[in-house]
Amino acid sequence: MSPADFRRYSLFYLGYYGALGAFTPYIGRWVVAQGHGGYVVGAVLGLWYGGRMLAPPTWSRWSARSPVPGHWLVAGCLLALLGFAALAGTTSAMSIFLAITWFALFFNAVMPQFEAMTLSALAHRSHEYGRIRVWGSISFLVVAASYGWLLDRLGEDAFVWLTLPWLALTVAAAWLHRKDRPHAPMQTSPVNPSAVGVESDPATSPAARPTGMPLWRRPGVRSLLLVTLLMQLGFGPFYVFYTLHLRAQGHDGTAVGLLWAIGVICEVAMFWLAPKLLQRFGAWRVMLTCMGVTVVRWLIVAWLGPSFGWMALAQTGHAFSFAAFHAGCMRRMAELFPERHDMVAAQGLLYGFSGGIGGVLGAGLASVAWQHGGGQWAFVAGALATLVGLGVLVATATSFRRTADA
Structure with missing residues (x-):
């Protein structure tokens, strides 16, 4: 992977986990500020995790079949941004549920696709994955540590506007991958x-594994x-x-x-x-x-x-x-x-x-x-x-x- 590719892949992790560093710690605080109680907060997070169940397998299957998977990545990031932007000015529980459902489906869908793209691009240099993924941890750390202080001073309504730039960064980073072509599938070989x-x-060798049995x-x-x-x-x-x-x-x-x-x-x-x-x-x-x-x-x-x-x-x-x-x-x-x-x-x-x-x-x-x-x-x-x-x-x-x- 060239230095330019390293920066392209790192930038996506930076934007994605920066947005997650705002969402995970502070979405509950924002929902309460809109006048809702614990059940609504729980429902919002339930919809978020529900998106993890439904979106990744379907999205990954569709994008894997596409001759232009980069277009799918850009579309998913853009749709996630639009879903989150719908929270601006929203106060009713139903409107929040609809916006979060939309956001959760697309935001949760794109990361498994991008992980596969990253590992395919690294090929036999998969040990370098950590050097790319660490930029996601850095952005999550910076955002989670600073946004509490910012919300204390700017008010709870600033939460949506503080998160949108990170989502916009994921769209920009995905755009850099729009022309990526499908990589050759990795060899089917035993995991090292x-x-x-x-x-x-020996008990875990391929020969010892039952064949035809559901996982x-x-x-x-x-x-x-x-x-x-x-x-x-x-x-x-x-x-x-x-x-x-x-x-x-x-x-x-x-x-x-x-x-x-x-x-x-x-x-x-x-x-x-x-x-x-x-x-x-x-x-x-x-x-x-x-x-x-x-x-x-x-x-x-x-x-x-x-x-x-x-x-x-x-x-x-x-x-x-x-x-x-x-x-x-x-x-x-x-x-x-x-x-x-x-x-x-x-x-x-x-x-x-x-x-x-x-x-x-x-x-x-x-x-x-x-x-x-x-x-x-x-x-x-x-x-x-x-x-x-x-x-x-x-x-x-x-x-x-x-x-x-x-």
Whole structure:
């Protein structure tokens, strides 16, 4: 990949995750400012996660069949921008739902397509993916850390106008890819387990895999899907109400932004360390530790909310709750799906099941708990959901570790 291509691909990640850094922490705050309660906030985030379930597989299939996939990327980004722009001046719940549904469908659709474009462009230099993707983490960090302070000074209505420039940047970055042609499909070859710290195991070799069996029915897959769904369920209060909970506990916009930034910084640092941890301890032990840390994290957020120090400590747990857990899931996926064509389909299954279904259910759980007991009970509910997932992980230890720690 030439330096010019590196900049083209990095720019898209910069714009996309900059917009996400505004949306995820602050959409709930904006909805409340329009005069709505917890159920509407939960419904908005539920529609957002619902878009993750429906849009990516359909959009990826259509764009993959097109001789000009770059045109699909530009169209998706432009339609996402128009959907979000419809929020300007909107106050009724129904209008917000319609605009968010439109935005969620197209914004969630384009990233899986672009990820495939990036990996195809890198070809055998996929180890350089992190050098491109890190620009997304940088923009998310800057936006999440600063927009709380900006909204305190400019007012809640500025949220939409502060987010639109990042969406416009994604359109501009997508335009640079409008003439990209379909890349040759990658060879169907076994995934290299060492790329994610997986040791070779005869039980996970292609020859040992059942053929003709649906992916979700393979041994070990359903337990992994259930564990990841419950982990995502536990994250529901965090993604939906974390900013509102902190503000209710007396933290201003600057403090909220700093706390989000602490979590992202710890997440990035853990992604650098995760391969060594997985190589030493294996996916099962790492995921078990992550879920235990996450239970404690949500309880701290629930009961010690007024303390900035305790909230900062809880945010360091994002290194385990998100980064290390995600890395553990990727190692487990490499163990369960060594064939590359299976891995592509399995990633879609995992994304839709955990991020999609788990996200929708998590938003619903969070909104009900918030309405009946505020932030405290919402995060207690998140801790209980994670604890159930921890129990499932312990109960399936034998079958899990047969491949994970071989």
